[in-house]
Amino acid sequence: MEAARVLSVNDIYLIATGIVMGTVSRLVTLKVDFRQIPTYPSAYFNNVILGLIASALGAIAVPAILARDFVAVTFLTVAVQQFRDVRKAEQESLEKLEHSEYTQRGEAYIDGIAKTFESRNYICLLTAFLTVLAMEAVRFFQLRYTVLTGAAAGAAVLYFCYRFTKGRTVGAICTARPGNIEIRGSDLYVDDMFVTSLLGSEQSRELFLREGVAAVLTAKDTASRVTLENFGQRQAILFEVIRSLGVKRYQFMERNFATGKVILAFVPILNDPDLLLETIRKTPVLESSRKVKRTMRMGRGS
Amino acid sequence: MGKIIAAYITADEKRILGGHPLALLVEDERGQARLSAELGRALHADIVRLTNGDYLLLTEEGRGK
Numbered sequence: 001m002e003a004a005r006v007l008s009v010n011d012i013y014l015i016a017t018g019i020v021m022g023t024v025s026r027l028v029t030l031k032v033d034f035r036q037i038p039t040y041p042s043a044y045f046n047n048v049i050l051g052l053i054a055s056a057l058g059a060i061a062v063p064a065i066l067a068r069d070f071v072a073v074t075f076l077t078v079a080v081q082q083f084r085d086v087r088k089a090e091q092e093s094l095e096k097l098e099h100s101e102y103t104q105r106g107e108a109y110i111d112g113i114a115k116t117f118e119s120r121n122y123i124c125l126l127t128a129f130l131t132v133l134a135m136e137a138v139r140f141f142q143l144r145y146t147v148l149t150g151a152a153a154g155a156a157v158l159y160f161c162y163r164f165t166k167g168r169t170v171g172a173i174c175t176a177r178p179g180n181i182e183i184r185g186s187d188l189y190v191d192d193m194f195v196t197s198l199l200g201s202e203q204s205r206e207l208f209l210r211e212g213v214a215a216v217l218t219a220k221d222t223a224s225r226v227t228l229e230n231f232g233q234r235q236a237i238l239f240e241v242i243r244s245l246g247v248k249r250y251q252f253m254e255r256n257f258a259t260g261k262v263i264l265a266f267v268p269i270l271n272d273p274d275l276l277l278e279t280i281r282k283t284p285v286l287e288s289s290r291k292v293k294r295t296m297r298m299g300r301g302s
Numbered sequence: 303m304g305k306i307i308a309a310y311i312t313a314d315e316k317r318i319l320g321g322h323p324l325a326l327l328v329e330d331e332r333g334q335a336r337l338s339a340e341l342g343r344a345l346h347a348d349i350v351r352l353t354n355g356d357y358l359l360l361t362e363e364g365r366g367k
Contacts, residue, residue, distance in 0.1 A: 186351040200349030200357055201339045 010143065014135050015059045017147050021154030022055020022128030023048070029120045029162060037113055047117070050086060051124045054079060058128030062136055079125060087118035102242045103251055108232025109239065112286045116165070123161045130157045168290070170217075170237060171281030173224035178273050179214035179263060190214040190263045193256045207249060207267055213276055214265040215241075228262055229255050230289035237283045238264060244279040245270045304363045308347050311338050311357040331355065 007015075030038070030047055038044050057079045064072040091114040098104045105113075134153030135146050170176075179190035186200040188208060193216075199205050217237075219225035227233055238253045246269030255262045264280070307323040311334050318325040328334045338357040342349045347359040 185353075186349070197350050198348040198360070200351035201342055202335065203339060204349065 010139065010146075011063055013143060013147060014063065014132050014150070015056075017135060017150045018059025018062075018128040018132040018154075019052065019055045021131040021151060021158075022058055022124040023052045025127040025154070025158040025161075026051025026055070026120060026124045028158060029123060047120075050121060054083070054121045054124035055128040058125035059132050061129055062132040066136065076125075083118050083121045086121060087114045090114040090117045101239070102247045103239055104235065105239045106232050106235035108230075108286050108288045109236040111288060112167075112236075112284065115287065116167075119165050123158065123165065126161060127154050127157045130154065167287065168285045169281060170228070170233075170283045170285060173285060174217045174219045174228050174262075176215050176217050176277050176280040178277070179216040179265070181208060181212050181214050181265065183209060188252070188265060190265055191216055191261075193254075193259065193261065193263055195254050195263055195265050196252050198250070198252075204250070208265075211248065211271060212250075212265060212267050213245075213271065213273060214263065215276055215280055217262040217264070217280065219260060219262075225260050227285060227289050229260075230286070233286050233289040234262060236286055237262075237280055240283045241276060241279050242266065242268075244275055245272060305348075305360040306363050307358055308345050308361045309338075309341055309357075309359040311341075311359070313355060317356065 026048060030044065030051075038047050057076060061073055061076060064070075091110055094105060094110045094113060131150045131154035135150035138146055138149045141149070182189045182192070183199060183205050186205070187197045188195040188199050191214075195214075199208060217228060219228045234253050234255070238251060241264060242251060248267040248269055251266040253262070253264050268276070310317075310323055310325045311328055312318060312325065313327070313329050313331070313334060315327050318327055326337065328337055334355070334357055338349050338351075338359060341347065341359055345359060345361055347361045350358040350360060352358065
C-alpha cells in the first residue's frame with residue numbers, strides 16, 4: 001500500500017508564500033481607475049479569485065516537480081487554457097456592451113483590454129512559481145529567511161513583469177491642448193481646421209458654441225503619428241474621453257491630413273476642459289496600433 | 303457604420319427627382335430651417351445645410367444617437 005504523503009510545515013509555508021505573493025501581484029496590477037475596468041465590485045472580485053487560483057497553480061508546480069510528479073505539472077496547460085478562456089470571456093463581455101455605451105470602444109481596444117487581463121494571470125502564476133522556486137533554493141536557511149527570500153523574489157518578478165507588460169499612454173506620444181471652436185455656415189472648425197459639416201441647424205450651432213469642447217492632439221514624431229492616427233487608437237481616445245465627461249450630442253474625431261493633427265470635438269455633459277486633456281493623456285496606447293521604432297527599422301517584413 | 307440620407311429638403315422643385323431619399327419641397331427659407339430641425343429631432347438625424355441652401359438629413363446606419 002502506498003504510504004500517505006503529507007505536506008511538511010516547510011512545504012505549507014512555501015506554497016502559502018507563493019500563493020500570497022501571486023495574489024498580491026494581481027491586486028497590485030488590478031487598478032480601478034477612471035477607465036473602470038474591471039467594474040467594481042463584482043468583476044474586481046472575480047479577478048482577485050482568478051489571480052488566487054493562478055497563484056495556487058504556480059505555487060504548487062515547484063513541489064510537484066521536486067517530488068518527480070511530472071504528471072501533476074501538466075495541469076499548467078489547463079491553466080493556460082483557463083487564462084485564454086478569461087481573455088475570450090472578457091472580450092465577449094465588452095463586445096456585448098458596445099451598443100449600450102455613449103460610443104464604441106472598438107475592436108482594437110477590446111482586444112488590448114482582453115490581452116491585458118490574460119497577461120496579468122500569467123504574472124500571478126509566474127510570481128508564485130518563482131517565489132516558491134527561490135524559497136526552495138534557500139531551504140536550508142531558517143524559515144523566516146526563506147519566507148523573506150521568497151517575498152523578495154516575488155516582488156522582483158512582479159516588478160519586472162509589470163514593467164515589461166505595462167503599456168504607454170497617449171500623453172507619451174503626443175501633446176494635447178484645448179482647441180478653439182468656430183462655426184462657418186454649417187461647418188465646424190477647430191483651430192482653423194475643418195471638422196464636420198453636420199451643424200446645419202441653428203440649434204446645433206448654438207449648442208456647440210455655448211457648450212462644445214475641443215482638443216487638438218499633435219504627435220511628437222513620425223512614428224507616434226502612425227500610432228496616433230490609427231483608427232482603433234483614435235476610437236479608444238474618443239471612448240475614454242466621452243466616458244469620462246459624458247456626451248449630450250455630437251462627437252467628432254477627425255484627422256487633418258495637411259497638419260497631421262487629430263481633432264476631437266463634442267458637447268459634453270460635464271464641461272471640464274482639464275479632465276478632458278487629462279483623460280486624453282492617460283488613454284493607453286494600444287498594442288495593435290503601437291509602432292516600435294526598433295522593429296520599424298528592421299524593414300518592411302515579408 | 304455609414305450615413306444614410308433620410309430626407310432632402312429643397313426650395314427648388316427642379317431638384318426633386320423622386321425615389322429614395324424622401325425629397326420635400328419647402329419654398330421659404332425659414333420653413334426649410336424649421337422643418338429640417340423638426341425632422342432632425344424626430345429621426346435623430348444630423349442636419350447639413352448645403353451651399354445651394356438645401357438641407358440634407360443624415361442618420362447613422364444601424365444605430366440610434
